[in-house]
Amino acid sequence: MSRIKQGIFFISISLLTGSTQLYAAEHEHEEHGAHVHGEAQLLIALEGSTLEIEFLSPAMNIVGFEHQSTNEAQSHAIESAIEALKQPGLLFSLPPAAKCDSVSIEVESPLKEHGEQDHEHSNEASLDLEEVTHVDFTGHYSFHCAEMSKLDSIVIEIFNQFPGTEVIGVQSVSNQGQQKIELTPDHSTLEL
Amino acid sequence: MAIISLALKSLLNRRFTASLILVSIALSVSLLLGVERLRVESRNSFANTISGTDLVVGARSGAINLLLYSVFRIGDATNNISWNSYKKFSENRMVAWTIPISLGDSHRSFRVMGTNRDYFQYYRYAQKRSLTFHQGQPFDQVYHAVLGYEVAQQLNYRVGQKIIIAHGAGKTSFTHHDDKPFEVVGILSPTGTPVDRTIHVLLQGIEAIHKDWVAGRQVAGRKISAEEALQKDLTPKAITAFLVGLKSKIATFKVQREVNNYRKEPLLAILPGVALQQLWDLMGVAENALLMVTVLVVAVGLIGMLTVMLAGLNERRREMAILRSLGARPGHILLLVTGESMVLSLVGVTIGLLLLYGSLLLTQPFVESQYGLYLPITLPSLREWFMLGLVGTSGLLIGLIPGYRAYRYSLADGMSIRI
Numbered sequence: 001m002s003r004i005k006q007g008i009f010f011i012s013i014s015l016l017t018g019s020t021q022l023y024a025a026e027h028e029h030e031e032h033g034a035h036v037h038g039e040a041q042l043l044i045a046l047e048g049s050t051l052e053i054e055f056l057s058p059a060m061n062i063v064g065f066e067h068q069s070t071n072e073a074q075s076h077a078i079e080s081a082i083e084a085l086k087q088p089g090l091l092f093s094l095p096p097a098a099k100c101d102s103v104s105i106e107v108e109s110p111l112k113e114h115g116e117q118d119h120e121h122s123n124e125a126s127l128d129l130e131e132v133t134h135v136d137f138t139g140h141y142s143f144h145c146a147e148m149s150k151l152d153s154i155v156i157e158i159f160n161q162f163p164g165t166e167v168i169g170v171q172s173v174s175n176q177g178q179q180k181i182e183l184t185p186d187h188s189t190l191e192l
Numbered sequence: 193m194a195i196i197s198l199a200l201k202s203l204l205n206r207r208f209t210a211s212l213i214l215v216s217i218a219l220s221v222s223l224l225l226g227v228e229r230l231r232v233e234s235r236n237s238f239a240n241t242i243s244g245t246d247l248v249v250g251a252r253s254g255a256i257n258l259l260l261y262s263v264f265r266i267g268d269a270t271n272n273i274s275w276n277s278y279k280k281f282s283e284n285r286m287v288a289w290t291i292p293i294s295l296g297d298s299h300r301s302f303r304v305m306g307t308n309r310d311y312f313q314y315y316r317y318a319q320k321r322s323l324t325f326h327q328g329q330p331f332d333q334v335y336h337a338v339l340g341y342e343v344a345q346q347l348n349y350r351v352g353q354k355i356i357i358a359h360g361a362g363k364t365s366f367t368h369h370d371d372k373p374f375e376v377v378g379i380l381s382p383t384g385t386p387v388d389r390t391i392h393v394l395l396q397g398i399e400a401i402h403k404d405w406v407a408g409r410q411v412a413g414r415k416i417s418a419e420e421a422l423q424k425d426l427t428p429k430a431i432t433a434f435l436v437g438l439k440s441k442i443a444t445f446k447v448q449r450e451v452n453n454y455r456k457e458p459l460l461a462i463l464p465g466v467a468l469q470q471l472w473d474l475m476g477v478a479e480n481a482l483l484m485v486t487v488l489v490v491a492v493g494l495i496g497m498l499t500v501m502l503a504g505l506n507e508r509r510r511e512m513a514i515l516r517s518l519g520a521r522p523g524h525i526l527l528l529v530t531g532e533s534m535v536l537s538l539v540g541v542t543i544g545l546l547l548l549y550g551s552l553l554l555t556q557p558f559v560e561s562q563y564g565l566y567l568p569i570t571l572p573s574l575r576e577w578f579m580l581g582l583v584g585t586s587g588l589l590i591g592l593i594p595g596y597r598a599y600r601y602s603l604a605d606g607m608s609i610r611i
Contacts, residue, residue, distance in 0.1 A: 047441040054445060171466050173444045174244075178465025 035134040038166035051143040061164035099146035110135035158183040220493035221544025234585040241385040245317035250433035250460040259467040262433035272430035306398035328378030337374040342388035369401040396426035501594040530595035537587020
């Protein structure tokens with residue numbers, strides 16, 4: 001009986017210390033955001049005369065693969081995707097009456113434009129990709145709109161630009177409040 | 193006109209069956225409208241509870257879960273968040289104000305919430321309305337409490353009264369913090385939100401009553417009196433959640449990301465408006481199912497009317513024949529029978545409406561105190577008028593069926609019918 005008790009005691013002690021160790025190790029925990037192919041996110045904030053739009057999309061929707069380019073065609077695809085992402089006019093059409101001018105554009109691509117890794121390391125590279133299987137493109141666009149009151153809707157052209165996109169979850173924030181809506185290729189106008 | 197009065201008299205002559213039909217139509221209509229009312233008003237009351245708050249931050253769980261327990265006091269927190277994390281984000285340069293929230297204790301089934309004075313300054317409900325005092329003033333001492341309107345009404349509390357807070361959120365708690373009573377210093381004006389059913393104290397108050405508690409129990413040998421507790425450091429170690437107001441809406445997503453990517457503690461920041469929308473998406477399925485059921489109940493009521501009218505028709509063939517012999521055309525017979533159904537459905541709808549308002553009047557105080565749902569007695573909305581119109585039209589269309597049969601009979605039957 002006492003042996004069992006002793007055993008339980010040791011197990012609980014080791015669990016306790018184990019968990020504290022775990023706690024220490026996990027102090028800097030890893031993050032894995034949600035990532036669904038075919039779905040992209042659009043975050044829209046407006047206040048005063050500033051309109052900010054952030055576009056997040058799995059690379060799969062944009063270029064059709066989620067690994068570093070391994071051939072010429074793939075590096076070309078990445079290159080043209082980044083080129084398109086740098087032109088907000090291709091992604092959203094804002095009502096001309098609102099007189100919005102693009103102030104800044106930042107595009108982050110997880111994939112390099114040119115296949116920089118050499119073939120000797122290609123094995124290693126694919127291993128890496130198994131660890132980090134999902135990669136996202138992000139685009140950050142900032143506009144200055146002279147007539148903000150005329151900005152009543154935004155037509156999302158992303159579906160035409162990147163046909164791999166099936167659903168865009170839109171969250172928008174303004175002085176009128178917060179809203180969430182899902183847009184699809186058939187229903188691609190955001191009413192503000 | 194003569195036909196309508198004839199229809200009315202004919203119905204009056206069969207008042208027993210007619211009133212049974214009326215009851216079934218009226219009940220089904222009031223059920224339909226009642227469900228619609230509840231749906232709309234529960235949405236309104238949710239949407240009105242929080243306004244002007246840009247983010248809600250709590251322990252990482254689901255967005256809906258966090259919104260429900262922090263703002264609506266429904267359910268419990270999965271975890272608390274550390275005071276240090278709260279401090280860090282409240283000092284963020286993009287943050288205009290924060291309201292800390294600490295939940296977990298109760299008083300006679302009303303939740304006790306620990307917060308600070310910023311709550312009265314920054315919390316907004318409905319269309320950006322701020323909290324006002326019905327009586328008294330905000331708390332400024334550790335053992336002060338401010339009651340929601342409903343709490344004061346139901347428990348008949350006044351400013352100056354002492355109350356004892358119970359440990360835990362259950363309806364009947366066996367452990368009370370009876371050594372440290374709180375003095376009521378203020379009562380808030382009614383808001384129609386969960387605030388009405390909340391007792392507000394300072395975070396330090398929550399900390400003080402738990403000073404001599406270890407692992408959820410009061411330790412016998414370590415009793416700390418109310419005065420002694422005041423001498424101790426009453427900075428809380430953890431809170432349940434906090435509301436954030438930002439200097440600029442533009443920063444909303446940025447701050448949200450900063451919170452969600454905070455390395456030291458798994459936190460979750462949600463946009464209350466967006467989380468509410470997610471809640472509607474979830475509830476929409478159940479709401480539609482409920483609406484479908486009530487629509488079917490109305491259909492059953494109308495079909496009941498059809499059955500009775502058709503069954504009665506055979507008995508009334510002689511009556512029709514007499515009418516015909518007195519000069520009524522077959523079209524008049526059609527109008528008479530259809531008119532009867534129409535009168536039945538219209539009167540049924542009217543009684544249903546009266547029934548709805550009657551039950552609203554009766555249940556309003558109960559629903560408000562039990563579920564925190566305020567059901568305003570207002571005229572029917574456009575959607576409700578539309579529903580009523582639909583029921584009336586269906587009644588008319590259904591009435592055409594016995595009407596047409598009576599029309600056929602009246603063409604074929606002579607005076608001497610063998611029934």
